[in-house]
Amino acid sequence: MKILIIEDYDPLRESLCQGLVENGFAVDAAGDGEEGYGFVVTGQYDVIVLDLRLPDMDGLEILRRLRRKGNPVHVLILTAKDTVQDRVTGLDLGADDYLVKPFEFTELLARIRALVRRKYESKTPLARIGNLEVDTVARKARRDGKDLHLTSREFAILELLILRAGRVVSRDEIRENVYDFAAETESNVIDVYIGRLRKKLEKEGGSPLLHTKRGFGYILGERDG
Amino acid sequence: MRSLTGTLFRGVTLGASLVLVAVGVVLFFSVRGYVFYQFDNSLLELAQMLALSVEEKSYGLEVDLEEMRIEEMQETKTPAYLQVGSTEGKVFYSSSALDDIPLLRDGEPVSEPVYRWERLSDGTRARSVRYTFTPEEDDEVEPEPPLEAEDVVVVKDAGRGDLVVLQLFRVSSEIDRFLNIFLVMLVLSGAGSLGVLALIMWGVIRKGAQPVTDLAAKIGQICDDDFTFRIKEESVLKELIPVAAGFNQVLERIGDSFSRERSFTSNAAHELRTPLAGLKTSIEVALTRERSEQEYREVLKKTLSIVNQMDNLVTGLLALIRFESGQEVPGRDSISLKGSIEKVLEGYCERIAEKGVDLSVNCSDGQTVVGDRVLFSRVVDELVKNAAYYVDRNGWIRIDSGGGAGRMRLSIANSGSQVNREDAEKVFDRFWRGNGGRGDAGARFGLGLPIVKKFVEAMGANIDVRSEIGGEFVVTLTLPGE
Numbered sequence: 063m064k065i066l067i068i069e070d071y072d073p074l075r076e077s078l079c080q081g082l083v084e085n086g087f088a089v090d091a092a093g094d095g096e097e098g099y100g101f102v103v104t105g106q107y108d109v110i111v112l113d114l115r116l117p118d119m120d121g122l123e124i125l126r127r128l129r130r131k132g133n134p135v136h137v138l139i140l141t142a143k144d145t146v147q148d149r150v151t152g153l154d155l156g157a158d159d160y161l162v163k164p165f166e167f168t169e170l171l172a173r174i175r176a177l178v179r180r181k182y183e184s185k186t187p188l189a190r191i192g193n194l195e196v197d198t199v200a201r202k203a204r205r206d207g208k209d210l211h212l213t214s215r216e217f218a219i220l221e222l223l224i225l226r227a228g229r230v231v232s233r234d235e236i237r238e239n240v241y242d243f244a245a246e247t248e249s250n251v252i253d254v255y256i257g258r259l260r261k262k263l264e265k266e267g268g269s270p271l272l273h274t275k276r277g278f279g280y281i282l283g284e285r286d287g
Numbered sequence: 288m289r290s291l292t293g294t295l296f297r298g299v300t301l302g303a304s305l306v307l308v309a310v311g312v313v314l315f316f317s318v319r320g321y322v323f324y325q326f327d328n329s330l331l332e333l334a335q336m337l338a339l340s341v342e343e344k345s346y347g348l349e350v351d352l353e354e355m356r357i358e359e360m361q362e363t364k365t366p367a368y369l370q371v372g373s374t375e376g377k378v379f380y381s382s383s384a385l386d387d388i389p390l391l392r393d394g395e396p397v398s399e400p401v402y403r404w405e406r407l408s409d410g411t412r413a414r415s416v417r418y419t420f421t422p423e424e425d426d427e428v429e430p431e432p433p434l435e436a437e438d439v440v441v442v443k444d445a446g447r448g449d450l451v452v453l454q455l456f457r458v459s460s461e462i463d464r465f466l467n468i469f470l471v472m473l474v475l476s477g478a479g480s481l482g483v484l485a486l487i488m489w490g491v492i493r494k495g496a497q498p499v500t501d502l503a504a505k506i507g508q509i510c511d512d513d514f515t516f517r518i519k520e521e522s523v524l525k526e527l528i529p530v531a532a533g534f535n536q537v538l539e540r541i542g543d544s545f546s547r548e549r550s551f552t553s554n555a556a557h558e559l560r561t562p563l564a565g566l567k568t569s570i571e572v573a574l575t576r577e578r579s580e581q582e583y584r585e586v587l588k589k590t591l592s593i594v595n596q597m598d599n600l601v602t603g604l605l606a607l608i609r610f611e612s613g614q615e616v617p618g619r620d621s622i623s624l625k626g627s628i629e630k631v632l633e634g635y636c637e638r639i640a641e642k643g644v645d646l647s648v649n650c651s652d653g654q655t656v657v658g659d660r661v662l663f664s665r666v667v668d669e670l671v672k673n674a675a676y677y678v679d680r681n682g683w684i685r686i687d688s689g690g691g692a693g694r695m696r697l698s699i700a701n702s703g704s705q706v707n708r709e710d711a712e713k714v715f716d717r718f719w720r721g722n723g724g725r726g727d728a729g730a731r732f733g734l735g736l737p738i739v740k741k742f743v744e745a746m747g748a749n750i751d752v753r754s755e756i757g758g759e760f761v762v763t764l765t766l767p768g769e
Contacts, residue, residue, distance in 0.1 A: 073593050074565035081572035115557065117720070142560035143553075163564035167571035 063178050063222065064239045066105065067091040068098030068121065069113045069140070074163075078111065081167055086201065086218040087174070088239050095119025102128055106238060107135050109177045111170075114141040114152070122155055129156035136177040140170070175199065182225040189224045192284045194263070194271055196224045205268055215240060216259045219252075223272070223282035232279035256280055291499060295492045296485075303484050307477045315473055319466055326414060326462055327402050334400075334418040334455040337369060341422040341451050346431040347443035348422060348451070350380050365461050368407070370454040371440075374419065380440045382456075384408055390454055391417075397450070405456060412463065413456040422451050498524045506534065514542025554718035554733075558600055566593045603734040607717065610741040617659035617745045621769060624688050624697060625650040631667045635675040644675075644701075645683040654688055656695045656766040658746035666742050669735045670699045670762050677760065679703025695768040704760035711754040715740045736762075 065087045069075040075091050082089045090105060092098035095116040102110065102124065114121035125137055138159040139152045149160045158180070159173050175187065175198055187199040193206045201217055203210040212220060218240045223231055233252050260272045273281050340354040350371050368382035372390045374397055381390075384407045395401050401417045424447070432439045502523060509516045516538065518531040573586040609615045628650055632639075639646055656663070674684045682702035690696040706714060713719045720733040736752075743750045748766040 071561045071565055073589055074561065074568055076589075077565060077568040077572050081568065081575065084572070084575060142557035142564070144556075144560075163560045164567045165564060167568050167575075 063108045063218070063225075064088040064090070064106065065174060066098070066101050066107045066110045068095070068101075068110065068116065068124065070094055070116050071113075078170075081171070082174070084214075085171055086214055086221065086240075088218075093117075095121065095124055099124050099127065102133070102135070103131075108181055108239070109174050110135055110137045111140050111174070112137055112157070114139060114143055114148075122152065125152070125155045125157060136181055138170075138173055138177060140165070172199070178225070184225060189221075189227070191224060191227055191271060191282060193268070194224075196220060205263060210262050210265075212259070212262060215255055216262070219255055219259055220282075223280060227282050230275050230279045230281045235279070292492055292496045295496070296489055299488050299492065300481070300485050303488070304481055307481055311473050311477050315466075315470055318469060322462055322466065323414075326457075326459070327416065330402075330414060330416045330455055330457055331400055331418065333367065333457075334369075334416050334453055335420075337455065338418060338420045338451070338453050339423065341371060341420075341453070343422045343424045343447060344431075344441075345426075345428050347441050348379070348449075349432070350440040350442070351438065352380065352440060353438035365458045367455060367457040368413070369456065370452075372452050372454075374450045374452055379442050379451075385454075385456060388454075388456075390452055397452070404459075407456070407458070411458050411460060414459045414462075415454055415456040417452060417454045419450050419452050421448065498527055502527060502531070509538075514538055514545055551717055555604060558718060559597065562593050562597045562600070566590055566597075569593070600734065603738055606738055607734070607741055610745050615745065617662050617742075619657055620660040620663075621655050622658060622660055622663050623652075624654040624656060624695065625652055627664060627667050628671075628686055631664065631671050634668070635671055638675050639678075639684065642675075642678060643681040644678050646686075647683070648686045650686065650688040650697075654695060655769050656697075656748075657769055658748065658766060659742075662742040662746060666739050666764070667697075667699075669739045673735060673762075674699055674701035674760075677701060677703065677705060690765075690768060693768050695766045696763060697766065698761055698763040700759050700761040702759055704754045704756060704758055706754040706760060707756050708754060711752050714752055714754075715750075 063086070065082050067075055067078050067082070067089060069078065069091070070093050072093065075093060079089045079091050090101050090107070092101050096118040098112070098116070099119055101107075112121045112124060116124075121139065121141070125139075128135065128137070136158045137156065138161060139157045140161050140163065141148070141152075142163045144162040152160050158177055161170060161173060179185070179187065179198070187197060189196045189198065195204045197203070198221055201214075203212055203217065203220055219236055222236060222239050236252050256272065256274075260270075263271050269284065271282055271284065273283065275281055337355050340351040342349050342351070355369065368384045370378055370381040370385055370388070370390050372378040372381075374391070376389070376391045378390050387408055388405055391397075395417070397419050399419075403415045403417070405413050405415050407413050432441060502518065505518060517535050520528050520531050520535075523531045569586055569590050573583065578586075606615075625648075628648060632646075632648070636646075671684075671686075678684055678701040680703075684702075685700045686698070687700075688695065688697045714736045716733075717737045718733040740750050743764060746766070748764055751763045751765075752761065754760045
């Protein structure tokens with residue numbers, strides 16, 4: 063899942079990046095409005111965490127421009143402005159959520175996850191395909207009632223695939239949504255992780271769930287569609 | 288509590304009462320004087336008429352009492368009494384009611400009528416006139432009346448041509464009664480008039496004060512934090528326009544001040560919340576998993592840096608508040624300009640050199656200013672720090688001083704200004720950060736120059752700023768010299 067953080071206070075931005083990356087999100091970050099808007103127009107994000115008081119371009123202006131262009135990306139405003147009027151203005155301009163600083167990091171995570179689920183039209187944090195269960199909050203996967211011991215990146219790939227179950231997910235999408243932009247990514251690294259994931263999914267002799275669509279990408283489903 | 292209507296009403300009522308009392312007193316005494324004047328005249332006329340009843344006969348002076356018992360004397364409501372005698376005080380005749388009353392009194396003129404108040408023997412009050420006259424001579428020879436005649440008094444030893452004194456008394460009870468009734472009527476009519484007048488005045492004052500009441504009601508409608516309300520001057524009376532205009536001005540000033548304070552509070556809260564969020568998130572994220580000692584060390588370093596920033600912010604805010612409330616009184620030290628600047632520059636030379644900045648300092652030895660040493664040092668430090676932070680890479684910083692005649696000028700300028708000419712004065716607004724940038728890893732809150740301005744003003748100095756975007760940014764201090 064890919065998150066964009068636009069926040070001008072360096073220490074907060076850095077901590078948010080670290081926290082989100084450690085929770086399996088791919089994160090881009092910008093320290094001012096112009097740079098943030100540049101990310102918005104060029105990248106694909108599941109959620110944007112947006113501060114309001116920003117240098118160069120105000121957070122509300124970014125939101126206004128974004129919605130004017132019909133960009134449906136989910137936006138969570140993260141600001142110190144706490145009046146009802148501030149919240150109303152932000153939400154009326156098209157924000158999907160509003161959180162006031164200072165906040166609980168776990169709450170921010172929960173809200174981001176909720177926005178991600180909303181994007182993929184999933185009501186619960188528990189996703190299922192056949193006998194595979196993926197808990198996006200606990201960050202655990204089970205097949206046939208047995209825990210699958212996945213690494214953070216393996217889980218992130220599985221989460222992406224299960225949220226888009228039945229649809230082909232390209233390598234580029236995986237790279238963009240699972241790995242940080244700045245991360246070193248060899249083209250076959252994704253294949254390696256997919257291979258490991260597939261092995262763990264089918265470890266106990268379960269039916270194949272992760273299928274390769276040659277030339278397109280990967281698809282998660284009970285049958286190769 | 289005093290009210291305008293009540294005060295006006297009491298004032299006007301008191302005034303009207305005094306006028307009515309004064310008019311009543313004047314009227315009463317005028318009428319009383321006129322009545323007594325008429326009474327005295329009629330008394331004198333009667334005395335003159337009675338004097339005709341005293342004649343000089345061949346056998347002496349004859350007082351005809353029969354003639355004196357005329358109708359006026361018989362009048363029962365205001366009976367009259369008389370005394371007749373000589374100018375020596377010898378009484379020829381006296382009514383019985385006047386037994387204790389002397390005919391003449393010492394010091395009173397004899398030649399002209401004298402009016403007096405007397406208390407008669409029965410206690411009634413009477414008005415008297417004493418009239419002195421020469422009796423008419425009757426040359427006709429008539430027989431002397433018999434001694435037992437009751438209606439005639441003969442005074443044989445009176446010389447011819449002797450003056451005779453006639454003192455006539457008349458009971459004044461009727462006049463007193465009339466005057467008492469008149470006084471009561473006057474008081475009653477005065478009180479009634481005052482009552483009616485008070486009612487009319489109350490109505491007029493209420494009506495007159497209604498615009499003030501309306502104005503007060505309008506003012507009362509203002510909500511606690513709504514300072515956009517204005518009284519329309521065309522909706523009030525001409526006399527109240529200055530009040531409305533003054534009120535509008537006060538409201539505008541309060542509104543501005545309130546808005547500034549609200550903005551300041553909001554900004555202060557924002558500026559405190561953001562580093563607080565950074566602090567909290569850094570710690571929370573650090574605690575989400577086990578980390579190495581080095582990682583924990585990094586987190587502690589980062590949080591300490593945030594705490595230091597918050598400390599700077601709170602210290603800055605407190606400094607502003609102290610100087611705004613006058614709690615701090617700056618000292619008056621003699622400060623060397625060159626020494627202060629060189630000392631401050633030591634802290635920033637590394638940063639300046641790193642940016643490839645050309646630094647020039649044109650301050651002479653012996654240039655001194657008068658001010659608080661600590662404040663001045665903080666002012667120079669903030670200005671140099673500002674220049675070092677905002678100067679463009681490979682740009683320049685210029686520090687010049689000069690002046691005379693008790694005033695010294697110090698200017699600190701840098702190239703690569705990021706502030707428009709129009710926005711130059713805004714650098715002194717609290718929490719104003721140009722294009723909104725926090726910069727310097729979040730350490731700049733937009734409080735530096737506002738604090739500098741407070742310090743400079745507290746030292747009795749002036750501060751000016753001018754700026755051209757992309758060009759030079761110059762802050763000039765004008766300070767008291769020695």
